Amino acid sequence: MTQRILENLSRQYQALKVLNHLQEEEFTHLKEFRPQSVGALEFSIHELMRQLMVERQDVRRMVREVNPGAARLADLSELFGEQWGKAQALLDQIDRLEQVCAKQAEKSYTLALALYDQSSGYVDFFKDKLTPVKHSYGRQGVFAKTKPAPAMLRGAL
Template identity: 40%
Template sequence: MLHRLKENLARQGKAMLLLHVLLEEEFSRLQDRDSRGVSPLELSIQELMRQLMREREDLSRTVGILSEGKARKVRELLPLLAAEDRAGIEAQLKTLDDDEQRCARQASRNQQLALALFEQSSKLLNYMHSKLKPTRVEGYSARGRYASKPGESRLVRGTL
């Protein structure tokens, strides 16, 4: 059962490395403004995250079995293990934590870039819309004559 725990941690470590590669690829496609290339990568990242969650749930069940219900997390299980097994698992956990932090930083960079591109596109669209809107209201009146509505107030002249 301990072997199964170590294999699970190894799979999670490899998944984190793959996740980091996918996040870097997504970042480069965002920089190139390749929206068609970003969408499939985002789907792959989401599927990989689902698989990671399944691995973590399996790890939690394995820890529960190994500790006979006394622990739910690997760190809670460590004091119950032999010193040599503990050292190897601690090293795997440290590597996994480091990889997870690296992925989180890259995901944050991706999010910032995606939001900046979204904001830039929105501002560009708003600018284009403002330039396309007519500044003066001109058109035909109800009588079929071309009428222009004055944009500014004018002095009214009348006779008594």
């Protein structure tokens, strides 16, 4: 059972390394304003997160099978024996990578929110500039009512 737990921890560590790489790539796409690339990466990130949760649930299940009263993996340290050092090292590496991934996710979130605010500001600016403030001539040569809300524009170039 300890070998299966160690293998699970190793898979979690490798998955977090991939997650970190994907998040850095996502941040690069955000900086270069490529929303289609960001969207494609988001699917991969979400699937990877789902797989990580499955691995975590498997570890919890295995820990409960070994000792129903154990709440953490550290409660089974005597069962691991000399392999506990390896398990502890993996847990420390996983914890460090989780912190890195959380910081990267926060950076991406902040940048995405800033880009959204910027785009909204541009839309509002153009809407204000394109909306006539006085009466204007319509298609039939008479004064048309201005529309303060966004409307579809039709015309020939």
